[in-house]
Every structure is written in structure tokens, then in C-alpha cells.
Amino acid sequence: MASPLRLCVRRAPVTGPAGLLVEVSLRVPSDLGCVEETVDLVTRHCLAGEAPSSRLRFRLRVVLAEALANAIIAGNGEDPSKWVELRAELTDELVRIHVTDQGPGFDHTAIPAPIRPEDLECCSGRGLFLIRQLADEVRFNEKGNSICMTLRRR
Numbered sequence: 001m002a003s004p005l006r007l008c009v010r011r012a013p014v015t016g017p018a019g020l021l022v023e024v025s026l027r028v029p030s031d032l033g034c035v036e037e038t039v040d041l042v043t044r045h046c047l048a049g050e051a052p053s054s055r056l057r058f059r060l061r062v063v064l065a066e067a068l069a070n071a072i073i074a075g076n077g078e079d080p081s082k083w084v085e086l087r088a089e090l091t092d093e094l095v096r097i098h099v100t101d102q103g104p105g106f107d108h109t110a111i112p113a114p115i116r117p118e119d120l121e122c123c124s125g126r127g128l129f130l131i132r133q134l135a136d137e138v139r140f141n142e143k144g145n146s147i148c149m150t151l152r153r154r
Contacts, residue, residue, distance in 0.1 A: 021089060021090065021091055022089075022091075023090070024045045025085070025086065026038065027085055028085075030077075030078055030079050030080055030082045030083065030101075031078075032073070035069055035072070038068060039061050050153075056151065056153060059151055060151055062134055063131050064086075064099075067099040068086070072084060072101070074106070077103065082101070082103075084102075085099070086099050093152065094136075094153060096148060097148070097150075098146060099147050100141075100146035102145070103145050104145065105141075107144060115129070131147070131149060135149040135150060136152050138150075
């Protein structure tokens with residue numbers, strides 16, 4: 001069976017200090033079964049042509065997996081008619097990942113960090129906590145249906 005994933009890699013010169021920018025974009029179905037394949041594919045493209053540290057590879061894989069799972073489950077409600085848009089911007093200095101679902105969004109400031117004993121059994125918030133711990137910068141759009149995670153390469 002053919003994969004439902006569609007990969008489009010664009011290379012374009014960027015004016016300014018960023019140098020060459022490589023953009024990787026992917027449209028992912030709202031199916032948790034696609035998360036592992038997506039993470040493998042995007043990680044391979046994001047780290048191509050370099051010998052990345054195992055720390056960067058780990059951080060990238062975890063933030064990708066958590067953001068995709070959150071978008072599929074919480075954002076799109078696992079609705080098979082919806083998609084998750086993933087875009088990675090790559091420079092010599094950083095990897096910036098945008099994950100956008102088709103859901104109504106949420107208030108990211110209302111999600112507590114699950115670090116208190118009484119929160120450990122809570123069924124939500126751990127993925128966002130991991131993303132915030134592993135990414136160098138995390139931003140959301142105003143609607144709350146798109147996350148932008150930045151990882152420095154060094």
C-alpha cells in the first residue's frame with residue numbers, strides 16, 4: 001500500500017544572515033498510525049548532510065512526535081477528513097518546526113505543567129510539557145491551532 005504522506009522539499013536562497021534556507025513541508029492525515037513514519041521522514045530530511053548530535057536527533061524526534069500526536073488527537077479529534085500541516089525551516093543554525101491542525105485551537109497558557117504529584121495521573125499536558133522542556137523556543141498562533149518549535153543545532 002502506498003503511503004498517504006506527501007513530501008515536498010523546497011530550497012530557496014534567503015537574503016540576510018540566515019543564508020540558505022531549506023523548507024520541508026508535509027501534509028499528514030489525522031491518523032496516529034502515520035506519526036512514526038512522519039517523524040522518521042522529517043528527521044531524515046531535517047538532519048540530512050550533517051552528523052547531528054544524538055541529543056539534537058532525540059529532541060527533534062520527541063517534539064515532532066508529541067506535536068503531531070497532539071494535533072491529531074486534541075486538534076483534529078482523529079477526524080479522518082482532516083489533515084495536519086507540518087513545515088520545517090532549516091538553516092545552518094536551527095531547525096524550526098511548524099505543526100498546524102484544522103481544529104478550533106486552545107489556550108496553551110491554561111495547560112499546567114504536570115509536575116505536581118496530583119497532576120501525574122492527569123491524562124493531558126505531558127506532551128506539551130516535554131515540548132517546552134526540549135525545544136529552545138515554543139510559540140503558538142493566536143488561535144492556538146499551530147505550534148512553532150525551534151531547536152538550535154549547536
